[in-house]
Amino acid sequence: MRIKRKNILKIGIVGCGAIGSRIAKAITKDFSSYAKLVALCDIDKNKAEKLKNKLKDKKIGICSLDRLIRLSDLVVESASVGISAQLAEKVISQGKDILVMSTGGLLEREDLLQKARKKNASIYFPSGGICGLDGLKAAAISKIKKITLTTRKPVKSLPDYFSNIKKETLIFKGNACEAVRKFPQNINVAATLSLAGLGAKRTFVRIIASPGIDRNIHEVEIESEAGRIFTRTENVPSPDNPKTSYLASLSAIATLKQIFDAVKIGT
Ligand SMILES: NC(=O)c1ccc[n+]([C@@H]2O[C@H](COP(=O)([O-])OP(=O)(O)OC[C@H]3O[C@@H](n4cnc5c(N)ncnc54)[C@H](O)[C@@H]3O)[C@@H](O)[C@H]2O)c1
Known part of the structure; x- marks a missing residue:
């Protein structure tokens, strides 16, 4: 409508x-x-x-x-x-x-x-916790070659079984399909990025558990015929739900x- x-x-x-x-x-x-x-x-x-x-x-x-x-x-x-x-x-x-x-x-x-x-x-689909969808949508009119999302998360915003991680640790590497399956509550941004760009199978995702930070940090790298885009968003947690930016x-x-x-x- x-x-x-x-x-x-x-x-x-x-x-x-x-x-x-x-x-x-x-x-x-x-x-x-x-x-x-x-x-x-x-x-x-x-x-x-x-x-x-x-x-x-x-x-x-x-x-x-x-x-x-x-x-x-x-x-x-x-x-x-x-x-x-x-x-x-x-x-x-x-x-x-x-x-x-x-x-x-x-x-x-x-x-x-x-x-x-x-x-x-x-x-x-609002852009949620990431920046760069504006450039991605424009670049997608030409040709996108590669999209990578690197997400750093405070340990406390991850499932409990990660709670004893003491130093920065890569806990996931794969495509957005697998990322969403393994971290359904945590990785909506990977899904939004996939929808705007190359689809879930061709969107590469890294998730890093980082005990030293108190914000979700998302870095988006896009390589396209229109050039290279790199964005980094350091999100303040929502006062009502620390797991949400x-x-x-x-x-x-x-x-x-x-x-x-x-x-x-x-x-
Ligand atoms: N797109 C993004 O970038 C992005 C960013 C942050 C959160 N999110 C997602 O947005 C959603 C809301 O986040 P939030 O921080 O407000 O979560 P929240 O936990 O604070 O609130 C979710 C609410 O939905 C209710 N709820 C759960 N399942 C329901 C159902 N089947 N029917 C009706 N109500 C239901 C819960 O009782 C709760 O009140 C979550 O799925 C979260 O993963 C997306």
């Missing part, structure tokens, strides 16, 4: 954790001339209730996925890689739009991307802003 700025866009949020809560606040506070938050859904109903209370809007519904989709023009998924593909499929089938944070769930789901195009529904929430809000604003900057 093409969004017309003159209409008030009805938005539902699935997943009321760190990212969902920030998006909800931005919609109700900053985007109220363009959008209305109509519904919340969370597997843990208390989280949805808590967010609703914070927003102080009694009209926001707390409901099932199906009802949330019925009420919304745009669904925000900020829940989990386990649900993003299934949710996207339901939303797109009704010709509605979806903003997906758990990008890893849609990796190698070209069928869903094609379905969205057929249904004239939009899928938005603050920039990821902000990138979702910036994506919404780009939908609403007549002036669009960047590729």
